Amino acid sequence: MKPKVIVYSRVPDEVLTRIKKECDVTYYEKLTNDNYSDFMKELTEAEGVLGSGLKVDKQLLEKAKRLKVVSNITVGYDNLAIDELTARGVLATNTPTVLDDTVADTMMALILTTRRRVVELDQLVKNGEWKDSIAEEHFGLDVHHKKLGIIGMGRVGQTLAKRAYAGFDMEILYHNRSRNEWAEDTLQAKYCSLEELLEQSDVVCLLTPLTKETEGLMGNQQFELMKSSAVFINGSRGATVDEQALIHALEEGKIYAAGLDVYKEEPVPVDHPLLSMRNVVSLPHIGSATHETRHNMAQLAADNLLAALNGASPPTPINEKDLS
Numbered sequence: 001m002k003p004k005v006i007v008y009s010r011v012p013d014e015v016l017t018r019i020k021k022e023c024d025v026t027y028y029e030k031l032t033n034d035n036y037s038d039f040m041k042e043l044t045e046a047e048g049v050l051g052s053g054l055k056v057d058k059q060l061l062e063k064a065k066r067l068k069v070v071s072n073i074t075v076g077y078d079n080l081a082i083d084e085l086t087a088r089g090v091l092a093t094n095t096p097t098v099l100d101d102t103v104a105d106t107m108m109a110l111i112l113t114t115r116r117r118v119v120e121l122d123q124l125v126k127n128g129e130w131k132d133s134i135a136e137e138h139f140g141l142d143v144h145h146k147k148l149g150i151i152g153m154g155r156v157g158q159t160l161a162k163r164a165y166a167g168f169d170m171e172i173l174y175h176n177r178s179r180n181e182w183a184e185d186t187l188q189a190k191y192c193s194l195e196e197l198l199e200q201s202d203v204v205c206l207l208t209p210l211t212k213e214t215e216g217l218m219g220n221q222q223f224e225l226m227k228s229s230a231v232f233i234n235g236s237r238g239a240t241v242d243e244q245a246l247i248h249a250l251e252e253g254k255i256y257a258a259g260l261d262v263y264k265e266e267p268v269p270v271d272h273p274l275l276s277m278r279n280v281v282s283l284p285h286i287g288s289a290t291h292e293t294r295h296n297m298a299q300l301a302a303d304n305l306l307a308a309l310n311g312a313s314p315p316t317p318i319n320e321k322d323l324s
């Protein structure tokens with residue numbers, strides 16, 4: 001008998017067909033209030049789930065007695081209670097590496113749009129406010145030859161650093177808990193304390209995972225250390241930033257602008273104060289959202305799911321080594 005699997009996010013037809021060849025699939029393009037109770041019923045029999053964004057915690061796992069694998073179609077896995085999964089012998093997998101270039105491109109886009117005021121000036125043209133040659137009040141700030149400080153110099157961080165160093169002649173600073181020798185050797189990246197990085201950088205880009213340690217990592221004290229001409233970019237998770245502190249820093253001119261792909265609450269409410277600020281560029285969590293990359297992520301998630309259900313080692317496991 002084929003193993004029962006739930007795919008709870010939209011995946012390309014080709015990927016779904018591949019999973020269906022080996023599994024008995026229940027497919028929800030997305031979970032909603034209307035289908036959630038059906039999903040929970042299916043979960044009691046499921047051996048595998050595949051999708052993005054589902055909060056997999058103790059409560060949910062208590063209902064999912066037959067579960068063998070949770071295949072996340074994201075690299076970040078702060079939605080998964082890894083200790084609970086491991087304690088139950090459930091394998092968790094994610095989709096690292098295949099999205100690095102696309103997410104780094106998104107971060108570069110936020111850096112350029114915030115410093116060069118691209119969105120604001122686009123609005124000015126479309127509103128018919130371009131009456132004369134643009135004067136100083138609309139000038140932006142350079143990106144090239146400036147200092148880029150990356151908090152979280154991992155796979156995505158170093159892919160961004162490569163672009164900034166080779167394409168924009170930027171000087172790279174970074175802060176991690178451990179050293180990234182590749183970035184130091186190849187990009188002359190300079191390892192800094194968080195405080196040094198914040199004080200010196202013209203662009204601060206946050207790319208850590210969301211963990212107990214990184215929750216609220218950027219607060220009043222941290223924004224206070226930044227240059228008033230610096231921009232802050234968040235590509236990690238919304239909860240790594242105290243949003244009230246960010247609003248305060250922007251209102252008081254303590255920083256120049258912010259480029260955000262992630263928010264504490266997603267979708268971010270339309271009346272959120274950050275959305276009414278002229279110097280905030282806001283994206284709807286689209287770091288990896290290109291056709292090509294989302295396709296590759298879904299393929300990798302399917303590879304992980306099918307390997308785990310076949311008793312093989314999945315390509316990108318999270319907790320495999322902790323399962324006995």
Ligand SMILES: NC(=O)C1=CN([C@@H]2O[C@H](COP(=O)(O)OP(=O)(O)OC[C@H]3O[C@@H](n4cnc5c(N)ncnc54)[C@H](OP(=O)(O)O)[C@@H]3O)[C@@H](O)[C@H]2O)C=CC1
Binds near residue numbers: 152156157178235
């Ligand atoms: N906006 C989007 O669409 C996307 C968002 N992301 C987010 O980016 C995150 C990073 O992805 P990826 O680069 O693949 O992950 P990696 O694990 O490769 O990199 C994470 C980096 O963060 C550092 N880090 C972890 N904890 C801390 C800490 N407490 N203080 C300082 N640095 C820390 C790690 O270094 P060390 O262990 O030495 O501290 C590591 O270098 C994801 O977890 C996800 O949240 C990723 C893809 C798309």
Ligand SMILES: O=CC(=O)O
Binds near residue numbers: 073076077287
């Ligand atoms: O936020 C996206 C991810 O892949 O993590």
